[in-house]
Amino acid sequence: MALIGKIREKSWLLIAVIGIAMLAFIIGDFNLGGDGPQEDVYGIGTVDGEKVNEDRYNQFLNNARNNIMQNKQQQNPTQQVRFTEEDDKNATSQAWQTSIIDGLMRKEYEEIGLIVDEYELENILYGQNGYKPSAISTQFKDSVTGEFAPDQLRQALDQLRESPEPGSAQQYKDLMDYVAQVRMEEKYNALITSGVHTTSLEGKHEFTAKKTVKNVTYVYQNYTTVPNDAVAEPTDEELKKYFNDHKNDKKYAQKASRKISYFVIPVNPSKEDSTKSFELLNKMKPKFASSKNDSLFVMRYSDLKRYANDSTSMAKPEGVPTQGPTYPASVAAQMENANKGDVIGPYIGQNGAKISKVLGFGEEKTASVRHILLNASSTEEFDAAQIQADSIIKVIRSKNNFEAMVTEFSEDPGSVNNGGKYEKFPQGQMVPEFNDFSFFKPIGTIGTVKTTYGIHIVEVLDREATKRPILADVIKSIEATKTTADQVNSEASNYIYDLDDQFSGKSNKEKAEAFEKYAVEQGYTVRFATIQDEEPTVAGFNEIAEGRILRLAYENEAKAGTLSSSPIRDKNRIIVALVSDIIEKGVPRLETVEDVMRAELRKEKQANYLIDQMLGEKDLQALSTKTGAKLESEGLTFSASNVAVGREPQIIGTAFSGLVDGETSVPVKGTNGVFVLRVDQTTAADEETTDFSAEIEQIKAQNISTIENQFRSALIQSSDVIDNRKLRRYGIR
Structure with missing residues (x-):
């Protein structure tokens, strides 16, 4: 063998390697260089070059695990819950994120001199001197009034602090640290949000953005509609120029x-590996054939405990679309010609070696159709598609050219290349409307079906009822030796x-x-x-x-x-x-972003192709008919995020770019396509309105919420975080 040959060729090297390995084993941990043990630079991870506190990480990890178990027990009070591998993944993820933000926040507090002294901590705990009591404090309530009971809290804290029980002093310290930490975060939040201010001009702009409506009509053509041979692939020279022009763009940063x-x-198990299982199944075969209780036999002897004697155990040949049991081609003839009670096998099938007892037979009904799909999503599109479908049916009936019409009109990529056919699909596989037409209309019927996808023109070609065996399987798993x-x-x-x-x-x-x-x-x-x-x-x-x-x-x-x-x-x-x-x-190399940049260049060429197709045409209906592009009409506000064709902010921007009513734009390149837009009518916001207080408060609340929710993420993103837990676990660094 080639590997043996290489070992022989390099036998001197093998001897040297073994010798070095033995020397290393004998020397053990002696440092031949005399520089001492290697410094642990990373620990479990670093933030801006500083090690993450491992003790605090382990504390956060224990807390996360306990919280997950408590939540599971609360959700399932009558069941015994267990801590799963997925739970542990979630706990370690939570602990890591908490460790990172904890270290970053402590650094922030230190840099700005933010503290919670003993006086403030005392006031927070007991709600004194104008301070509100902490959330932990308010758990102590008077049994009669239901109000916060500071005396009960004081007594509980004194008992915890003075308790001789092991760990009590640490529990007290952890509790005080937690209350102080929460207070510190409250003060930090107050500091970073205190500068949030919204002007009356911002409020007016928001009012105008929400209340001004532009009723527009536009023709939109997606880049994916451009034929592959219509635009040339980007050349290497074009790619290099694009790379030099855009390599510093933020989106390409590595x-x-x-x-x-x-x-x-x-x-995979070899033929020899299956011999033992086959021998065992051959011994079982006569007993299975004579068994009067097939369910009990399967449950006792099969490695996979599964039994049913209804249509859920109706098996089909491998290769037929199904979610149920199958049998391979090697036993197909035996299965399909068997009698009730016959035992087939052993053979290799799903999940291992098996013998199968035929409990009976069922019928699988299948239908074959061909169809043309006209996509539609809005009421107007459905109405237009139905009119078009009726016209196409008339042509098909007069010219008998269904397949030609599929090629010309169908928008179903799954069937357009085979004449629109879906063959021998089982009942219930298609959406209900399509299924009912296929299985209950007479063979040869041509008609339309409306589904969530659009309007289908369907011709029923054939229907069959195929006999399928209902099987009980005894399965023995086969492991590779x-x-x-x-x-x-x-x-x-x-x-x-x-x-x-x-x-x-x-x-x-x-x-x-x-x-x-x-x-x-x-x-x-x-x-x-x-x-x-x-x-x-x-x-x-x-x-x-x-x-x-x-x-x-x-x-x-x-x-x-x-x-x-x-x-x-x-x-x-x-x-x-x-x-x-x-x-x-940082800045990428060409080969690392080559595929992405080629796609961007190709999109630019597609955009230019579509722009050329749309230039000079002001009649949008004629342009839609000429190019086969979508024609949309809708009312837009500047504060909208999506339009009828998806997320295309350029459409909103063009509508509010200064076009007057009746004016049509030039072709504009969007995110996913090219469009030409006409402003039909503008309904302006009420110019007499002078009270924008609702908008001002809304903007201010949104800004405060954004800051409170995102400042932690911003801190993490602006820091150099290295998670070294896995590499440390495997002894790599």
């Missing part, structure tokens, strides 16, 4: 990250050996291209994972595999072009991975 390319080799896994691992090792040879003398980009080409040649799909340096994690892998991938990406100053030195095992699959790129923070 976060520091590592890109991992990998392909997956499944560890170590021998099988080792064979796949050896195959993956050979891939690594071949790739390593191919990488010789190549640039990082060429290595990534060679990796993808090689994987495809072997029949695998290359997948990608982007690991953010500020929060290194890889989703979708077990713990050991994630650790291996993170080591590949970060250990020993990993570089782009580094290939996994050995296969990575992840449950029932083996992975070959490559560090295909290391992206630095």
Whole structure:
């Protein structure tokens, strides 16, 4: 084998490596360089270069876990709840966010000299000297009046502070710290919102924006309607110019990250692995055939405890769209010609090796139709689509040209390429209106159906009732043996050996291209994972595999072009991975944004194509007919966020750009399409109104709410946060 050959070729290197490894084992933790132990620079993470307080993080983590359990118990008081893996993920996420904002806020308080002294803390606790009592304080209430009882609070705090019980003193300190922290946050909020002010001019503008209505008509054509061959692909020269012009745009700014390319080799059970299960099922087969209680037999002997003797257990051949049980082509003839009581198998099917007892048969009704979809969403569009559909039906009946009309008019991408056909779909799969027409109208009927998608012109082609077996399955799972896994691992090792040879003398980009080409040649799909340096994690892998991938990406100053030195095992699959790129923070390299920028360039060309199609035409109805574009009419206010065709702020901006009633714009490039707009009528806001107090208060309240809700996020975004928990856990840094 190639890998063995390589080991033989490099036997001297192998001996040297083993020798070094043994020396390292003997020396242990001795530092040959004499520089002392490596400094822990990151801890569990850093914020602006300072370590996150690990003790406070653990405290927040315990609090988050306890809160989650308490909430689950309150929601399910009669059940025994358990703390799940998902709960722990949520708790660790909450604890991390709390740790970050806690450290940032403490720094903020220190910088502006914000404190809560003992005098203020006392007043907050007991609601003295004009202070409102804290939320914790007000939990102590007089049993008769229901009012806050400061004496009860004082007694409880004294008992906690003076208690000899272990941990009581710490509980008291934590409670005081919490009350002080809440008060500090209240004072900080008051400081940052005290400067919020709204002028009467702002109030007037808001009033005008909400009350002025522009009734407009516009023709809108989406970029996706431009034929692929209508615009040329961006050239390399155009791309480079666009890159130089836009590389400093904020939207292209890069976060520091590592890109991992990998392909997956499944560890599937071999034929030999299934032998034991087949032998066991063959022994069970006569007993299953003679069993008088099929449900009990399945529940006792099947690894998958599932039994039903109704249509939910009606099986279909693999490849037929279904959410229920299936059987492979290897036993299809036996299944479809079996008698009630026959036991088929053993065979490999869903979930493992199985034998199946035929409990009976059911009928699966299917229909075949062809259709033309005319999209519609508003009442006006439905009315127009119905008129158009009636005209198309007349043409079809006179010329018998259904497929030609599909090509010309249908807006259903799922069927337009096969003459509009949907064949042999089961009852209940389509939306109710479409389903009822397909299954209850006579074969040959042509008519229209209205659904949420629009108006369909439907022709019923055929209907069938197919006999399907109702099965009870005894399933034995098949696990790949170590021998099988080792064979796949050896195959993956050979891939690594071949790739390593191919990488010789190549640039990082060429290595990534060679990796993808090689994987495809072997029949695998290359997948990608982007690991953010500020929060290194890889989703979708077990713990050991994630650790291996993170080591590949970060250990020993990993570089782009580094290939996994050995296969990575992840449950029932083996992975070959490559560090295909290391992206630095800030201005991007061309290759990292090439695809996105090509798409932007293509969109610009599409926009120019549509603008050329629309130039010079002032009659919007004629323009809509000529280009097949949507014709919309609606009333707009400047404060609106969406229009009939979606989020297109340029349409609102154009309507309020100074066009007078009856004036038509030139073609305008929008976010997702090009439009030409006419202002039909303007209904101005009441100019006699001088009281804008409601608008002023609304704007002020919105601004205060925005500041209170977003200042924490703003602090985090303006800080350099590195989450090192995963890398530390795996001993990487």
